[in-house]
């Protein structure tokens with residue numbers, strides 16, 4: 001009974017899930033466990049879309065973004081009756097250990113599932129938003145940042161050629177991490193994130209002055225969670241600063257791309273710690289990462305708590 005272990009991905013997919021899935025199969029087998037895939041997140045759990053995994057299943061996936069086993073947001077898993085079906089399906093395969101790659105919502109669901117049915121789990125924080133409390137890093141963030149960096153570098157080329165302002169919208173829900181780090185690493189002129197109130201009027205004179213002194217273009221990075229619509233920021237550039245403006249919504253390209261070396265390594269390490277934790281008998285934990293390394297946290301320390309942005313990064317923005 002204790003030898004079957006399954007992995008699933010839930011919520012927004014990230015680049016880095018495939019390397020993690022690959023290592024899950026390899027490390028499980030190495031530890032004498034039988035690995036299973038649950039396809040399409042909690043949907044697969046409810047639909048019994050569960051299969052034993054082999055080395056062959058994960059051959060070649062380390063270079064690929066997305067996730068071979070699929071991910072989903074499952075409305076049905078919010079309902080007790082479907083979670084009961086999910087438990088029955090796990091029993092059919094004698095699975096009582098779950099590794100879940102997901103975000104805050106996925107962990108909350110998992111915790112409820114554990115309390116109802118006692119299926120032990122270890123969560124691996126995986127979201128490009130980097131908004132999970134208790135961990136400084138979530139799988140997929142580095143790849144997303146590199147996708148954004150590459151897009152910004154390209155936009156800079158056309159912005160400078162054409163004397164335009166570009167307003168670039170990043171994902172992140174109500175967390176400005178992606179926008180802020182991208183701002184600091186791309187040298188953009190303006191960064192607007194939900195965590196920091198702003199007043200555009202304060203920039204008008206300075207930006208006009210810069211144009212007068214020969215500046216050819218502006219890059220502004222805005223997080224999707226700010227109160228204003230991104231188009232309004234572009235309109236502000238045109239009307240108040242006096243420069244033609246364009247909007248680029250980066251959208252779901254931020255969730256793709258082949259995983260960076262860092263995300264491959266983090267996927268590897270997260271999985272190692274998660275499987276070790278389950279073998280050691282940990283019941284309901286999330287494997288977190290901070291400057292002291294990897295550590296297990298309880299679901300209460302992680303799920304449902306708003307994560308604060310790194311104060312050091314925030315200070316750079318405010319300065």
Ligand SMILES: Nc1ncnc2c1ncn2[C@@H]1O[C@H](COP(=O)(O)OP(=O)(O)O)[C@@H](O)[C@H]1O
Nearest residue numbers: 011012073074077078102103104105106108109
């Ligand atoms: N309170 C909850 N009870 C049961 N399942 C939940 C709960 N909250 C979230 N989930 C499950 O987790 C899935 C993923 O959550 P979501 O918030 O979309 O993504 P993320 O895990 O990335 O935060 C949801 O579609 C749902 O199936």
Ligand SMILES: O=P(O)(O)OC[C@H]1O[C@](O)(COP(=O)(O)O)[C@@H](O)[C@@H]1O
Nearest residue numbers: 011012103126127128129171172173
């Ligand atoms: O893919 P969807 O369902 O359109 O959701 C978009 C949202 O998912 C994300 O890409 C990732 O969010 P989660 O990891 O919390 O699921 C957000 O940045 C974005 O707001």
